[in-house]
């Protein structure tokens with residue numbers, strides 16, 4: 559591992575920015591570097607939005623150099639790779655061989671280690687659970703030099719899945735894949751006029767489709783509150799031919815001096831998207847279906863130098879319709895909607911991690927340009943709705959949740975503390991547990 563320099567670092571939302579010394583990991587058999595003072599934290603590919611991968615005043619272990627494939631069992635669909643390999647790199651190897659990730663988030667530019675440490679979820683939570691359910695083992699390197707082989711029933715496994723990088727460095731992992739016949743996805747689009755229609759469609763669609771997700775027009779109000787587009791998909795059977803091409807790659811070449819995302823732009827975009835003509839059924843390459851934003855490189859720059867927040871919560875099924883409705887109403891009134899309001903449900907499969915975010919219920923995720931006090935007061939108002947409903951916010955998307963909200967929604971946090979490596983810490987953890 560080589561010392562690089564003290565550098566500013568941020569997550570995908572480009573806020574907050576913290577300064578830490580960057581240590582590049584290249585060899586999984588090397589011991590952890592142990593500077594005389596200061597704490598360590600792994601940094602994968604920085605696709606968490608806020609401060610979960612940041613460690614201001616300490617050291618970041620950059621894991622992208624741990625990028626080797628170790629073993630592939632093409633009969634049983636088992637893949638072993640170092641923790642800095644990205645899902646994009648995994649897909650390039652496995653799809654031509656008839657395999658696919660069992661669970662994937664909405665971007666393929668995350669590392670295996672990052673996916674495990676946030677126990678990420680995809681569009682198929684109702685049938686597959688979250689990422690940790692498909693990890694068969696991994697190695698955890700602790701600062702005392704111990705290398706732990708963690709298996710699913712081991713408490714260290716449960717602490718590290720969703721453990722926010724605090725239990726040590728994951729050096730490699732083994733994941734179980736699902737078989738596919740080709741790279742194509744059969745999909746179905748349905749427009750819903752309000753939340754009630756969404757819940758009706760979802761109830762039926764989840765029984766027949768492994769992948770479901772919806773886009774919501776968060777600028778709509780009144781009778782149209784909660785209108786949107788429902789997308790369901792499944793891997794295409796053998797013999798499917800498609801003429802669909804993957805989208806061309808676009809780039810946001812620099813950060814504009816101000817956010818390009820303002821209320822009139824958002825209203826028009828949402829209106830046009832909702833009313834766009836789209837085929838009720840189609841066959842698509844897996845790329846645009848799972849990763850619609852990945853073809854616009856650096857799309858996070860459109861929010862300008864002040865960056866942006868994502869707000870993602872989950873609430874139980876019982877009163878989800880009212881809670882989601884109330885949240886959407888407050889956002890619409892504030893005029894601070896976003897392009898990306900994504901609604902989906904989590905099924906009953908229990909998560910593997912002590913601090914995993916997924917739990918049975920409905921989850922809504924939205925991006926907000928950073929408008930300072932106005933955005934903070936909207937978030938406080940949304941927090942009170944989520945709190946009253948007994949919901950949880952997602953650490954991977956967070957840069958500002960209150961410590962008491964975290965501790966209430968993640969009651970295992972105290973038990974978890976005993977698994978934290980004494981040399982590891984993060985901005986997020988210090989913030990939500992009120993430590994220095």
Ligand SMILES: Cc1cc2nc3c(=O)[nH]c(=O)nc-3n(C[C@H](O)[C@H](O)[C@H](O)COP(=O)(O)OP(=O)(O)OC[C@H]3O[C@@H](n4cnc5c(N)ncnc54)[C@H](O)[C@@H]3O)c2cc1C
Pocket residue numbers: 569570599600601602603604605606607610611621641642662663664665667668669670671672673674675676677678679680721722723724726727728729851954955
């Ligand atoms: C466009 C977009 C769409 C997204 N969609 C989804 C989604 O659908 N579902 C979802 O769940 N998430 C989603 N995310 C969030 C993203 O999947 C997670 O934040 C993911 O954990 C990021 O992985 P990373 O490799 O970039 O890790 P980072 O963001 O760099 O780090 C994440 C955490 O992992 C820890 N970590 C990283 N590597 C290691 C290691 N080797 N050992 C120990 N700890 C480690 C870090 O310390 C940190 O706590 C999305 C993000 C973006 C930008």
